[in-house]
Amino acid sequence: MFPVSFAQRRLWFLSRLGETGSAYNCPLTTRISGPLDPRALAEALADLTTRHEVLRTVFPEVDGEPVQQVTERTPELPVTPTGEEELPAALAAEAGHHFDLTAELPLRAHLFSVGREEWVLSLVLHHIATDGWSWRPLLGDLATAYAARCSGAAPLFEPLPVQYRDYTLWQ
Template identity: 50%
Template sequence: MIPLSFAQRRLWFLGELEGPSATYNIPMAIRLKGHLDRAALHQAVRDVVVRHEALRTVFPSVDGQPRQRIRKADSLSLDMPVVPVVETELEETLRGEAAHTFDLSSELPLRAILFEVAADEHVLL
């Protein structure tokens, strides 16, 4: 395991100090209209995670000290659930999901959820 960089140590320290928080989340919602190839979208998101080690890094503690553990690409099970939602509830649902708190010791720092508003309209968060 590798020691944390200064930026990672700061993020870990603040997480320990504040407790679970969505402070550093950077949510992005993208509305997709028309036919959607869900398998291709899932593979594209997975490809980004595989290419970028930072998106595969968790910070478990070893003897009370945080360490980087870069998860192997072939061991990842990156889920992208599809959640039906009606337009009137979409904003509140997105807000709730964007407030997700990550467990830096074991959870990848990226989530992808596909909300199905209609057969030809989706929102990727």
């Protein structure tokens, strides 16, 4: 277990008050046209969370204080057939998810099948684990991992020089 950063402490506290709902969710939705391998995408999400440990971190309370607990869990990727008419409500439900930061990973993923070779991927991260600058490297790593998994291999990532917990220990 590791201490939380000042920003994580604030977000954790607000979440524990129960008044923020989905206000600190960072949703991203993308439409994918063409062939897609849901199994490879699920494996790529697991690769992403293995590489970026903050995505597999929960924030339980120990002696009245929040801590970071890095887990070995990876997000699930449910695949749901959905019509175009139902899609906006389904995406809103995903984006509006209320994270239990004490027990739940700060990343949710859901793949909607909306037609033959027509997909919509919903990713929702809680702000406790991401910021606006993080999307680009995360999506780049997800794309790299997906390409590798589609070819039957694990991605060849260089180890990250630091993880977020290193920052919190420094802070």
